[in-house]
Amino acid sequence: MKDAARPETHPDKPDWHDETAVLHGDSWLSSDASVVPPIHYSATFKANSAEEFADMANTPRHPNFYTRYGNPVHKRVEAILADLEGTETALLTASGMGAISTTILALVSRGDHVIAQRRHYMSTSRLFEEVLPRFGVESTIVDQTDLEAMAAAIKPNTRLIMVETPVNPTLSLTDLRAVAALAKPKDIITVADNTFASPLNQKPHALGIDIVLHSATKYFGGHHDITAGAVCCSQAHAEKIWDMHTTLGSVLSPMDAWLLLRGLRTLSLRIERINANTLALAQWLEAQPQIERVFYPGLESHPQHALALKQMRGFGAVIAFSVKGGFDATSRFVSSLRLATHAVSLGGVETLAVHTAAMWAGTMTEAQMKTAGIEPNFVRMSVGVEHIDDLKSDLDQALNQPG
Incomplete structure (x- = not known):
């Protein structure tokens, strides 16, 4: 059941530049006259009737039901991030690895095959090389600068390709458009960690990548005072990832979400x-x-x-x-x-x-x-x-x- 009263992006979807989007991309979500958005520091929200409660409980990502499902401050940040990355929606998590792990676990199952880079953030590499094989998901690790090796690694059961560019810590690059071109004809989901670039420097979705991930701890927060993660993607992918998110519980607190919103302004x-x-x-x-x-x-x-x-x-x-x-x-x-x-x-x-x-x-x-x-x-x-x-x-x- 969808929340028809709360679309995921600005109803007018103005073609703003990034510099404007970080300031006004969430303005349509204002519920009062405050210039600075309030912090909705509540774990749970009341319903005025049994019918309203049923609607809240059965609406994915409802911002006014229970903060593990969503929160009004989350909604504001997600609107800006989706605008910056050019995706239909976004989802906040409590850390960058929360975003990565939740996304991958939501999209792969036993018997699937995935491809990852030889050089990734250390914990991402562990996820592909040590964790996924324990649950029957096969991983192939390739040199991200060798597109022929990546193409050769694709199998009939390849479900997902994960890339990161620039890569931590050597700053080698992955050709995003070329990876997307390899994957799309075979219906393989592509996921890119865009943390080291930020959407102001690089827009993977515009180059054909399906899902864009961030450690929002970094540029988005900007002040070394929070940990947060973000998933930017389509509505269909977001609902699958959100379902896993509510199970794993990598939930960003309302206060940290508000600090993230403030960081995005600059x-x-x-x-x-x-x-x-x-x-x-x-x-x-x-x-x-x-x-x-x-x-x-x-x-x-x-x-x-x-x-x-x-x-x-x-x-x-x-x-x-x-x-x-x-x-x-x-x-x-x-x-x-x-x-x-x-x-x-x-x-x-x-x-x-x-x-x-x-x-x-x-x-x-x-x-x-x-x-x-x-x-x-x-x-x-x-x-x-x-x-x-x-x-x-x-x-x-x-x-x-x-x-």
């Missing part, structure tokens, strides 16, 4: 500054004698720069680079940073940096790190909105610390 401003800062810092790093190599899709030196220009409008916050001198020199560099914070995550207002080999040494074997492209002297940096000269100065002093 998304376009932050992305503009972050894109500019990151490209400038990547170019500066390439010129430093202490740096072995810089990985960033916006650089001409990136092996897939032509693909980046074709499918991205901006290149995002994350730079990866190798410091000369091996593990010890890299550890000393990261420990010497004063402005950039030594912490995980990305896409927020502050610049963050991690020594990736040190971070994952306790959870990945050397062989797994090599497969993921993580060298002992590898640094991943998420660039924030600080002044670019201050960021360069901080990196410069850290690179020139005595050994």
